[in-house]
Amino acid sequence: MIGIAPLFASFGGAIEFILTPQTSNVTGGNTVGGLDQVIELMLAQLEVTVLALALSILIALPLGLYLGHKGVGEVAAVGLGNAGRAIPELGLIALMAAVIGVGLGNLTIALAVLGIPPILTNTFVGVREVDAATVQAARGMGMTELEIVRKVEAPMAVTSVFTGIRTATIGIVATATIAPLAGVATLGEFILGEDVYGTDGVLAGAILVAVLALVLEFSLAALQRRMTSKGLKLRPA
Amino acid sequence: MASLAALPLAVVGQVEKGFIQKRTGSACQGKPSHLFCFDWARENIDRYGTPTLQQLELVAISIVIGFVVAFALALLAHRRRWLRPPLLAGTGILYAIPSISFFLLLLPITGRSRETAIIALSAYTLQIIFRNVTVGLDNVPASATDSARGMGMTERQVLWRVEIPLATPEIIGGLRIATVSTIAIATLAVFAGAGGLGTQILGEANLTFPTTILIVIGIVMAMAFFFDAILLTIQYYATPWRRARAS
Amino acid sequence: MPTGEAAPDIQSQSGASSVSYEGATKRYGSSGAFAVDHLTLEVPAGEICVLVGPSGCGKTTAMRMVNRTVEMTEGDVLVGGQSVHDREPAQLRREIGYVIQQIGLFPHRTIAENIGAVPQLLGWKKDRTRARTTELLELIGLDPELGDRYPAQLSGGQQQRVGVARALAADPLVMLMDEPFGAIDPINRERLQNQFLRLQAEIQKTVLFVTHDIDEAIKMGDRIAILREGGKVEQYATPAEILMAPATEFVEDFVGADRALKRLALMRVSDIDLWEAPLAHVGQATAEVRAKLADPDVEVPYPLLVDSERRPLGWLSARDLEAETVPSAPDSPLGPLLDRDDVMRDALADLLQGEAQYAAVVDHAGRIDGVLSVEIISEFLASPQAKTEEHSAVERPHG
Numbered sequence: 001m002i003g004i005a006p007l008f009a010s011f012g013g014a015i016e017f018i019l020t021p022q023t024s025n026v027t028g029g030n031t032v033g034g035l036d037q038v039i040e041l042m043l044a045q046l047e048v049t050v051l052a053l054a055l056s057i058l059i060a061l062p063l064g065l066y067l068g069h070k071g072v073g074e075v076a077a078v079g080l081g082n083a084g085r086a087i088p089e090l091g092l093i094a095l096m097a098a099v100i101g102v103g104l105g106n107l108t109i110a111l112a113v114l115g116i117p118p119i120l121t122n123t124f125v126g127v128r129e130v131d132a133a134t135v136q137a138a139r140g141m142g143m144t145e146l147e148i149v150r151k152v153e154a155p156m157a158v159t160s161v162f163t164g165i166r167t168a169t170i171g172i173v174a175t176a177t178i179a180p181l182a183g184v185a186t187l188g189e190f191i192l193g194e195d196v197y198g199t200d201g202v203l204a205g206a207i208l209v210a211v212l213a214l215v216l217e218f219s220l221a222a223l224q225r226r227m228t229s230k231g232l233k234l235r236p237a
Numbered sequence: 238m239a240s241l242a243a244l245p246l247a248v249v250g251q252v253e254k255g256f257i258q259k260r261t262g263s264a265c266q267g268k269p270s271h272l273f274c275f276d277w278a279r280e281n282i283d284r285y286g287t288p289t290l291q292q293l294e295l296v297a298i299s300i301v302i303g304f305v306v307a308f309a310l311a312l313l314a315h316r317r318r319w320l321r322p323p324l325l326a327g328t329g330i331l332y333a334i335p336s337i338s339f340f341l342l343l344l345p346i347t348g349r350s351r352e353t354a355i356i357a358l359s360a361y362t363l364q365i366i367f368r369n370v371t372v373g374l375d376n377v378p379a380s381a382t383d384s385a386r387g388m389g390m391t392e393r394q395v396l397w398r399v400e401i402p403l404a405t406p407e408i409i410g411g412l413r414i415a416t417v418s419t420i421a422i423a424t425l426a427v428f429a430g431a432g433g434l435g436t437q438i439l440g441e442a443n444l445t446f447p448t449t450i451l452i453v454i455g456i457v458m459a460m461a462f463f464f465d466a467i468l469l470t471i472q473y474y475a476t477p478w479r480r481a482r483a484s
Numbered sequence: 485m486p487t488g489e490a491a492p493d494i495q496s497q498s499g500a501s502s503v504s505y506e507g508a509t510k511r512y513g514s515s516g517a518f519a520v521d522h523l524t525l526e527v528p529a530g531e532i533c534v535l536v537g538p539s540g541c542g543k544t545t546a547m548r549m550v551n552r553t554v555e556m557t558e559g560d561v562l563v564g565g566q567s568v569h570d571r572e573p574a575q576l577r578r579e580i581g582y583v584i585q586q587i588g589l590f591p592h593r594t595i596a597e598n599i600g601a602v603p604q605l606l607g608w609k610k611d612r613t614r615a616r617t618t619e620l621l622e623l624i625g626l627d628p629e630l631g632d633r634y635p636a637q638l639s640g641g642q643q644q645r646v647g648v649a650r651a652l653a654a655d656p657l658v659m660l661m662d663e664p665f666g667a668i669d670p671i672n673r674e675r676l677q678n679q680f681l682r683l684q685a686e687i688q689k690t691v692l693f694v695t696h697d698i699d700e701a702i703k704m705g706d707r708i709a710i711l712r713e714g715g716k717v718e719q720y721a722t723p724a725e726i727l728m729a730p731a732t733e734f735v736e737d738f739v740g741a742d743r744a745l746k747r748l749a750l751m752r753v754s755d756i757d758l759w760e761a762p763l764a765h766v767g768q769a770t771a772e773v774r775a776k777l778a779d780p781d782v783e784v785p786y787p788l789l790v791d792s793e794r795r796p797l798g799w800l801s802a803r804d805l806e807a808e809t810v811p812s813a814p815d816s817p818l819g820p821l822l823d824r825d826d827v828m829r830d831a832l833a834d835l836l837q838g839e840a841q842y843a844a845v846v847d848h849a850g851r852i853d854g855v856l857s858v859e860i861i862s863e864f865l866a867s868p869q870a871k872t873e874e875h876s877a878v879e880r881p882h883g
Contacts, residue, residue: 010345085417086461088424091454094438098447099272174335181444191341191428206341210334217333384588387553387660388602388650389577402592478592481634 014203032197033204038187042212045186049173049216051108056115056168061161064123068157069149077124084117089175093182102183110182111175115168119161126160127153155229162224169220173213177205187212274448282452285437289456292433295423299355300416303362308408310363311370312396324367332364336422340429349430358423362415369411373404406479409472413465420461424453500690501564501657503527503550509558510545510715519545520715522559527707530688534705536695537738542715543694547660550692551580564657578605581651581659581689585666587643589635595621595646596631602654620649623683641672648680652687659691665700674830677703698739702727702749703827710735723750744865748829753822753845756864758854759783761844763790764800768810773800784842784855789814794851796821796844819843824853832861 016022021034067073096110130153138152154161177188190197190205197205225233307328314321334342339357347353377400385399401408427435434453443449473480504526510519520542527533535543548554549561552573561568568576589598596617597604603613621628624645635643644664651659664680665673677700684691695701701708702723709720712734719731727743727750730736739746761784762776773787787800789810798814820838822831822845835843835858845853 007345082417082465083458085414086421086458086465088421088434088454088457090424090427090435090438091450091457094444095447095450095454098445098450170333170335174337177335177337188337191337202341203345206338209338210342213333213335213338214330217329378586378588378591380584380586380588381590383553383586384582384584384647384650385590387551387577387582387584387588389574389579389605391574394605399590403590405592476592478634478636481637 010199010203011207013200014207017197017200017204018208030196033201038204038208041185041187041189042208044184045173045176045179045188045209045212048104048107048111048176048179048184048186049169051104052111052115052172052176053165053169055108055112056119056172057165059112060116060119060164061123064120064161064164065127065149065154065157067120068124068127069145069153071128074124074128078121081117081121084114084121087114089114089171090178093175093178097182104184107176107179107182107184111172114171114175118167118171119164122160122164122167123157126157126164129160130156156232158228159224159232162220162227166217166220166224169216170213173216174209177209272447273451277448278452285434285452285456288432288434288436289460291431292420292423292426292457293460295351295354295358295426295431295433296416296419299358299419299423300362300412302355303359303415303419304366304412306359307363307366307411308370311367311374314367314371315374315396315400321371325364328364328367331360334360336361337425337428340425343429351431354423354426354429354431354433357429358419358426361422362419365415365418366408366411369407369414370404373407373411374400376407377403405476406472409468409475413468413472416464416468417461420464421457424457499655499657500529500688502529502562503533503658503690503692504562504565505546505549505559506562507559508546508549508556508561510542510549510554511557518542518714518716520549520556523715523717525709525717525720527690527692529690531706532684532691532693532704534693534695534701534708535711536698536701536705536708537711538713539696540713541711543696543711544662546711546715547662547692547694550658550660551577551582553577578602578654579657581656583647583651583659583661583664585663587635587647587667589643589646589650591635593634594631595626595633595635595638598635598646599631599650599653601650606654608654616653620652623652623686624649625679640668641676644668644676645679648683652689657690659689661691661693663695664693666695666697678825678827680704699746699749699829702746703829710738745829748832748861748865749827751828752824753826753828753831753856754824754853756828756856756860758845758856759842759860761786761788761842761852761855763788763794763852764810765790765792766797766810766812770805770807770810773810774805784857786816786842788844788852788855790852793849796846796852799842821846822856824848828861831856832858835861 017033018038019035021031021037023031064077067077092110092113093107096106100106100110127149134152134156135148138148143151176186177191179186180188180192187205187208190201191209194202310324310328314324331339336357339360340353343353343356347356381399381403382395385395390398423433424435424438426433427439434457437443437449437453505523508520508523511517512519523546525533535546537543545554549556550563550568552568552571563576563580589595590601593601596614599617599620600608600613603616608616617631618628621631626642626645626649630638630642635646638646644667648661648664651661665676668676681704693701693704695704705723707720708723708726710718710726712718718738719726719735721731724747726735726739727747730739762773762779762782764773764787766789776782777785777787787805789797789800791797796818798818799816800810801815804811804815819840820834820843822834822843824845824847826834831843835841835856842855842857845856847853
């Protein structure tokens with residue numbers, strides 16, 4: 001274990017790296033770090049995260065709602081969720097870069113591969129867990145199948161869908177950190193480029209990635225609370 | 238591709254350098270775009286043994302630690318309900334922090350080591366296991382605990398003889414998710430300097446060679462499915478009453 | 485038996501304890517509403533005391549004070565003369581059987597393990613527990629083979645019987661039963677009630693029985709305590725007294741306007757004079773049967789076909805009697821078949837449900853004992869005898 005003082009020095013150096021541009025002592029001469037570069041790279045990581053997340057939701061949500069409503073494909077929907085967890089992110093990104101090629105488009109697709117399974121599985125499960133009597137009552141009052149999905153099943157599955165989206169987001173934003181391997185500069189630039197940014201840069205990158213991930217997580221949690229019907233928040237006594 | 242050139246070879250201490258010659262010199266010569274080179278795989282499969290064992294060891298230790306801590310926290314929150322929201326939030330934060338970032342944040346404290354990887358990986362599993370154990374205990378029918386108390390079980394007996402056995406499916410369910418996820422994520426332990434299969438992906442020579450990437454993906458996913466199947470089998474035999482429905 | 489000498493009737497021979505409430509009170513909050521308000525009543529050993537009342541009357545709370553699953557705010561409950569406050573709750577509960585509406589069997593344990601739960605807590609030897617489990621399964625009329633099954637593999641009625649067996653396993657001094665048959669369908673509920681009454685005649689436990697159903701209270705109780713909101717006892721008496729002389733307007737309302745009809749719940753079929761049907765045997769000459777029917781004193785105008793053991797098979801129609809000999813398959817089915825021990829109210833229900841005018845009544849061996857008709861019952865209800873002989877009718881056949 002090391003003392004408190006060097007610890008302060010490490011993290012202090014990282015904070016300084018984030019706030020002010022400095023001349024790299026590793027490669028010599030290059031100016032690195034500073035808020036401008038930090039914001040640029042953070043926005044880049046946010047961009048690819050949002051793109052991949054949007055693509056995942058666009059594919060997985062309708063599919064999950066459809067399969068859940070029809071009650072078919074349980075093995076596939078749940079199995080895909082399990083298989084998705086087993087994919088090593090590092091391998092996925094590296095493979096994509098080596099075989100398909102680098103760039104934002106390819107990266108978005110690769111990240112969506114990580115995002116789709118949890119959203120699909122949780123949407124499916126959320127819809128299946130809606131009380132059959134509620135659906136029957138909706139049908140009985142004359143709702144069309146589409147209306148049942150939109151007005152009954154989807155609102156009641158919100159909690160589960162959001163669990164899926166949050167899991168997907170955590171996976172995507174974490175993996176976007178190694179995006180530089182696929183030719184897209186994100187905060188991972190600091191982490192993977194120790195020989196350019198130095199140890200301060202690596203630590204700064206780690207701090208920034210953690211902050212970004214937590215901000216996303218808290219935002220989604222807040223959004224989830226707002227989108228959940230009041231009646232569903234009440235716990236049965 | 239500037240960043241590729243700037244690969245963190247310093248971070249990735251164990252990445253081998255220069256084995257590209259060995260590769261191009263073998264049976265795959267002349268077919269550089271080969272997606273999977275079987276000859277090379279056959280000749281070099283040995284090099285994956287140690288990293289696989291390293292990764293297994295990291296996962297095993299992390300899951301055991303994560304399970305013990307999360308299970309204890311869940312039991313605590315079961316008795317003292319008010320502890321649940323803060324514990325959920327706390328483990329939620331540990332879960333949301335990307336592992337790669339977690340590893341590097343620990344570097345100034347624990348250095349480049351197995352411990353660093355284990356701390357971050359077990360922290361990651363806490364939320365999954367805590368949540369599942371809590372849900373499992375919540376789902377125990379109140380009538381069962383009521384009659385358990387009514388027939389004279391002490392609180393400890395109610396917990397160990399009724400509540401925990403009945404929560405087994407959810408508890409093992411949480412262990413399965415945690416184990417599978419951790420096996421995959423442990424590939425990143427290379428960033429903590431803890432070895433593992435990530436060493437066979439990182440490094441410029443590997444990053445442009447799909448065969449080694451595919452081998453790693455294959456080993457990791459096979460490992461995940463294998464342990465998932467083992468846990469599923471344990472659950473099957475540990476919960477005979479769930480099989481005895483309609484007969 | 486700490487106070488056995490001072491109060492010799494505190495424990496009955498079969499190992500049952502009296503239960504005495506002494507100003508037992510439960511309030512919620514420091515000055516909150518009363519759930520149970522200074523309850524004082526005495527349940528003699530070996531009797532069934534039913535606590536009945538509308539929801540919110542504190543009946544379950546009162547019952548739960550006995551095994552301290554609810555702690556009283558004030559007052560005391562004595563079990564076998566000893567204050568429950570002086571007992572370790574877990575130890576106390578192991579001597580008190582506990583049956584709840586949701587049954588609460590342990591889904592992860594076999595039927596045998598469920599029944600053996602309290603013996604296990606008490607540290608009985610495995611052989612002893614196993615023998616006791618088999619004995620109890622037989623007692624509640626379940627095949628001991630079912631011991632290896634899990635609760636989910638049993639019907640609701642079977643599960644409830646297992647719940648009772650589990651409560652009886654360690655031969656408790658007192659049984660607490662909280663709406664034990666509340667979740668069972670009406671037909672099976674009646675069966676379980678009858679079975680429990682037969683069982684109780686044998687084991688003679690002290691039972692505190694909670695229900696919101698006055699009919700069930702009348703049927704099951706040796707004594708009934710009627711509680712009202714706020715946990716006050718309105719009347720504590722035998723079922724007959726409550727039906728004949730409701731102490732307050734509340735009791736009168738709660739018992740309902742159909743008190744006369746409810747009295748039928750206190751009677752058994754064997755308590756009333758049955759009619760005799762002309763009997764016919766297979767192969768007998770129909771002329772003989774027709775002669776019996778011609779008798780002006782005949783009470784039932786249809787001949788009842790019985791086998792050689794005098795077990796009823798069915799009713800013969802006029803067309804059946806046109807043949808030379810009595811056919812083996814009668815024209816009209818038997819319809820409702822009653823047992824001598826059936827409660828009169830249930831018998832009437834069977835008659836009405838079967839849309840039958842007559843029902844054959846059999847004894848334990850299934851042999852014909854007589855015929856019950858709606859007419860007999862209505863005559864009985866109209867007769868002055870129904871009002872004056874209530875007390876004798878109330879005596880239980882198994883008490």
